[in-house]
Amino acid sequence: MAYPANYRYTREHEWIEASGNAGTVGITDHAQDSLGDIVFVELPKVGAKVEKGKVFGSVESVKAVSDLFAPASGTVTAVNEELTTAPEKINADAHAAWIMKIELSDPSEVAGLLSASDYEAYVKEETGH
Amino acid sequence: MHRRLGAKMVDFGGWDMPVEYSGLIAEHLAVRTGVGLFDVSHMGDIQLRGPGSLQAVQHISMNDASRLQTGQAQYSALLYPQATFVDDVIVHKFSDNDYLLVINAGTREKDYNWVRSQAARFDCHVNDYSDYYTQLAIQGPRAEQTLQKLTNADLSNVKFYWFTWGTVCGLPNTLIARTGYTAEDGFEIYVPSDVATSERVWSEVLEAGREFDILPCGLGARNTLRLEGALSLYGHEISDSINVFEAGLDRFCKLEKGRFLGSDALQAVIAAGGPERKLVGLEMIERGIARDGYRVLDLAGQPIGSVTSGSPAPFLKKNIALAYVPRAHAEVGSEVAVEIRNAPVKARVVPLPFYKKPKKQAASS
Numbered sequence: 001m002a003y004p005a006n007y008r009y010t011r012e013h014e015w016i017e018a019s020g021n022a023g024t025v026g027i028t029d030h031a032q033d034s035l036g037d038i039v040f041v042e043l044p045k046v047g048a049k050v051e052k053g054k055v056f057g058s059v060e061s062v063k064a065v066s067d068l069f070a071p072a073s074g075t076v077t078a079v080n081e082e083l084t085t086a087p088e089k090i091n092a093d094a095h096a097a098w099i100m101k102i103e104l105s106d107p108s109e110v111a112g113l114l115s116a117s118d119y120e121a122y123v124k125e126e127t128g129h
Numbered sequence: 130m131h132r133r134l135g136a137k138m139v140d141f142g143g144w145d146m147p148v149e150y151s152g153l154i155a156e157h158l159a160v161r162t163g164v165g166l167f168d169v170s171h172m173g174d175i176q177l178r179g180p181g182s183l184q185a186v187q188h189i190s191m192n193d194a195s196r197l198q199t200g201q202a203q204y205s206a207l208l209y210p211q212a213t214f215v216d217d218v219i220v221h222k223f224s225d226n227d228y229l230l231v232i233n234a235g236t237r238e239k240d241y242n243w244v245r246s247q248a249a250r251f252d253c254h255v256n257d258y259s260d261y262y263t264q265l266a267i268q269g270p271r272a273e274q275t276l277q278k279l280t281n282a283d284l285s286n287v288k289f290y291w292f293t294w295g296t297v298c299g300l301p302n303t304l305i306a307r308t309g310y311t312a313e314d315g316f317e318i319y320v321p322s323d324v325a326t327s328e329r330v331w332s333e334v335l336e337a338g339r340e341f342d343i344l345p346c347g348l349g350a351r352n353t354l355r356l357e358g359a360l361s362l363y364g365h366e367i368s369d370s371i372n373v374f375e376a377g378l379d380r381f382c383k384l385e386k387g388r389f390l391g392s393d394a395l396q397a398v399i400a401a402g403g404p405e406r407k408l409v410g411l412e413m414i415e416r417g418i419a420r421d422g423y424r425v426l427d428l429a430g431q432p433i434g435s436v437t438s439g440s441p442a443p444f445l446k447k448n449i450a451l452a453y454v455p456r457a458h459a460e461v462g463s464e465v466a467v468e469i470r471n472a473p474v475k476a477r478v479v480p481l482p483f484y485k486k487p488k489k490q491a492a493s494s
Contacts, residue, residue: 039418062154062440
């Protein structure tokens with residue numbers, strides 16, 4: 001699976017695309033594949049503060065709930081409302097179906113996250129394939 | 130074999146089981162509109178044989194087995210003296226002196242020990258046949274057409290909750306029952322459990338169902354299908370701390386047949402005015418998914434019960450749940466709330482079952 005090289009990744013299977021102070025966040029293809037059909041997304045509110053490593057929302061498949069963990073700290077500037085009625089977009093293309101956009105309070109947090117190749121290696125180790 | 134088909138596996142009560150193959154929703158919809166195939170070999174099979182077998186069954190099982198004809202089956206439950214559940218069961222009458230109980234996987238050993246000890250005073254033998262059989266379930270409106278290709282038995286003559294014997298995939302004397310756990314038409318077949326035979330039958334069923342877009346189905350779809358049909362799951366809607374009337378299974382409990390294990394306690398519940406709590410069906414009115422174990426609240430925010438099983442319903446396209454609530458909140462139309470991640474989300478009590486399979490059309494296409 002090709003993980004976009006310009007994204008950064010967390011061990012909780014979120015991705016973040018950062019440019020300057022702006023960050024866009026979603027979950028990885030591996031995450032959507034593990035979850036199965038996604039039927040519900042709980043989005044944060046615009047204006048809410050998110051903290052790196054803390055829960056900011058959740059995604060649900062038919063059989064399970066999964067918390068979403070913020071890859072970096074900041075303030076939510078936009079959420080992808082489409083996901084309230086069409087959560088399956090995440091299954092269709094997890095790296096394009098963004099969940100929230102944030103204004104980063106500390107852009108240096110992003111540099112410390114996994115690169116695409118490190119994340120790919122991490123997934124291989126975790127899953128055995 | 131399941132892994133070769135790409136199954137995601139999970140540990141289910143000590144058994145290594147496939148949760149889903151191609152995807153839960155696709156598998157669920159295949160059963161509702163076409164045909165799906167389940168490996169349900171984890172289920173248990175207990176045989177009671179002998180002149181006292183009917184008496185034994187009548188003692189331990191709450192439904193009235195004396196109403197069964199040879200070739201007929203009935204849903205029932207084994208009760209403790211307190212009228213709570215040992216397990217639910219399907220009772221099959223092979224002959225006046227021969228009955229088969231099909232029971233759940235997770236409770237197999239407990240059930241077998243229970244049946245053996247409770248049947249000991251009757252003139253019958255109790256045998257655990259679970260390991261002899263691989264049980265496959267073929268479920269959906271196209272199940273009959275699929276299985277008919279593989280058997281000489283005339284399936285159109287087997288009514289719902291009846292069974293017959295026939296040659297299936299070349300295996301003689303195979304038990305074919307028109308039963309299931311999906312709230313859809315379908316069959317369960319019992320074939321010898323050696324790996325080579327089981328795998329061959331599995332493959333032949335998939336081949337026979339190919340023209341109907343058959344899918345192998347896992348535990349995930351099995352759960353959402355039975356939930357839409359409001360079928361109980363042991364450890365959720367029924368357990369050793371829940372009684373028959375609370376669970377709403379009155380119609381399978383025939384007190385008029387005479388005393389049996391649990392009947393005295395049930396008479397006491399009736400004398401006390403009925404059960405304090407009842408199992409109800411909930412449909413979410415506000416946005417959210419109620420899940421197993423979530424608290425149910427009244428509209429003032431007070432906890433009044435909990436969800437026994439809850440999930441999105443892939444065919445009905447609603448979020449549904451079964452829950453225990455006090456009698457006062459059990460009326461259809463009552464509004465309650467389900468606590469989802471610390472916030473109350475409104476739900477309404479709806480009639481059960483959520484889904485009923487369509488009546489058979491006179492000419493099947």
